[in-house]
Amino acid sequence: MAHRLIIENLSLQYSSSEPKALSSLSVDVPAGSCCAIIGPTGAGKSTLLHCLAGTMHRQHPESVASGRLQLGETRFEGLPDHILFPVAALVLQDPYVQISGVRDTVFEEILFTLENLGAAPQNPRKIIMPLLQRLGIDHLANRKPTSLSGGETQRVALAAILVAQPSILLLDEPTSALDSNAQDKLRAILRSLRGTTTVMMSDTQIDFALAIADQILLLDHGTIVFAGSPSALLSRAREYSSIIPVESWLATQSFLTSLQTSSGHQKLISKALGLQ
């Protein structure tokens, strides 16, 4: 069951003497939709995801937060003081630390999550193998989780969270080590979650974010600079070139010109981005 996610006026300091890492963020993510956060390093993308997952009290016990969060029917004044798994589940950026190290195969690594839920099913293969297949890593099922490449580990880490079927899925830079093929698979999975899982992800790969998200947040120095649809962002891309240089977003000059020209080109872009 997807949950609606509401962030109201959220501010955060890592300690009372430090400047605000997040300031007065307000976002409404409808249940079952996908919201992508983009912005430069240090903009607060990861911080926001950690706030929503409920890890802030652990990682930064000194941190001071204000504002409100609402996940489905549950409301929090300030930040939650416990990890919200499996209601909200976060896949971290560094794939290697997410391998528990207590299991010998990828299959068992995924099973570990189910056991933590106290809900290890009768025949876990029936649940886990199709999931691995969807992520294109079923051939790794019997491999040792610590012997995999970065891209493979990243998908194992994702599978280990997805298997818990969270209501709100939080992804921190999910594409950073994925090849284009794996990215396509991830995109297909995120699409298939539409309606059943609310997704919030940070991504530095703008084209991936644009192609999958219903809503884009552009963060800079802890504040929301832009919130809206991907096409609205594209049409205003130039305005934000000081935060994210446009030439690096879209990599080629001709793409830039195509952005400003005919509606035919716009359609082309939307089509290529999978927005249609």
Place this chain on the structure above:
Amino acid sequence: MPVRAYLDLPSKLALVFLLWVCAFTLSWTFQVSLCLLLVIARFAIPAFRPLSPRSATAFSKFIVYSISVALLVVCLNALFIKTGGTIATVLGFSFYEDGLLFGLKTASRLILLSFSVLMFFISTPLPVLIGYLQEKGLPPSLVLVLLLTLHFLDQLPRRIHQIFLAQQARGAPVDAGVISRTKALLSILSPLVLASIVESIERGTALELRGFLSRPAADRIPAQIGKQDNLLGICFYFLSLAILLYSIYRWLIA
């Protein structure tokens, strides 16, 4: 995997306790025999079999390593504790009886202590152990610390190897011999530990993000303790007690 293969966790713990008691009380001949029995048990008894090929190799390596260390300890003691009669003289070096005996006692004790602990860890699935400890009321934070420590120890050799590779890739002659290896190892030890601590903290968060420790102990995987296992465990504890009492008695009349 049948759960029976590694079920008797409390009795195994009791056995480790018994072996530790033996290590501190019995004579070195007993201890050496117990070590031999342990090695046989590793192959013969399902409950003591290593869980993975990796832990099997670790165990074999440890046997070779500890026997060489033991021999070294025995020789050094026999050389430098110069009391008692001379047993043998090799290349002008004399070995003395008292030193030899003391060396044997120390070495066999060390081996028995480490063998028993190692045997326990290679044959016990971590989740089962963790589940059991939680059931017994170990605070979650301690359980997490234990888990991360074990993981750290498990990964340490791999990390050292990786960093050696990285150093070689940047021109350090780590591959040139024992001395340069040792020097390199000493120089990376503290940053390595620091890096591991940083990583452990993140790994801890990652584990909790997958629901680890989030549920009450009652819901965890039960350690599957049968009655006969309980009985076996109690026997081990009684035996430990008996050996302890006996050695105290001997110590009193001596």
Place this chain on the structure above:
Amino acid sequence: MTIEFINVNFRYQDEHQVLSNLSFVVEPGAFLLVIGQNGVGKSTLLKLMNGILKPTSGKVLVGGLDTTKHPTSRLAAKICVTFQNPADQIFAPSVQKEVEFAPRNLKRPDIDELVSRALSLCSLDTVRTKHPYDLPSPQRRLLTIASAIASGAPYLAFDEPSAGLSQIERIVLERLLQELKRDGRGFVVVSHDLGLFLRHASQVLVLSGGTNIFFGSPEDLLDQGGSLRKAGLKLPLPLRLERLANR
């Protein structure tokens, strides 16, 4: 100097992963981009280049040195390789010391100069006294790149150098590649990030099923298209659009 792979086969002792019958030559000052799906053996290829791994059969020659006959520390003077995971290769207590490590070991006469240049190329000059673990992870990745640059080796080999970098650091990376290319440095880059590196590459090696299904210029690769599809790879969106627009 060149890097030559002659009929190289590689098999891990306990695993299935294999490179088979790989032959190619990287010309002096070339920029070789190695692409292929996750787990196809790209990282293995890099480790074969500096002798961390030795071919099961065949030969790898780096600047004329056979990697089976020379230790990695010696080959490091010819090619400096970084790994995928920064945590596996950062060990010094400060950024400066980390970057100094390679030129010091390789006994370069101009250590200070090499270090300053590498630090400024990677925009790390302001954090040189910091502990590497106090840096955010994109900067840690740049630190591994700076450490390789400072080696002064004529060839630099990077494993997924753009992974986890935000736009700002990607620009830093692109600029430093351009600048070092101008100096005549050669590169071997393993990456899935075609959008970033294809423009800089002079040669592309496409791996699929453990062997090279394409070796040639980026232009030829784009014209053919087939090899990319065969390797299960796709051009990134902007490149795809550019090609569509040019048609």
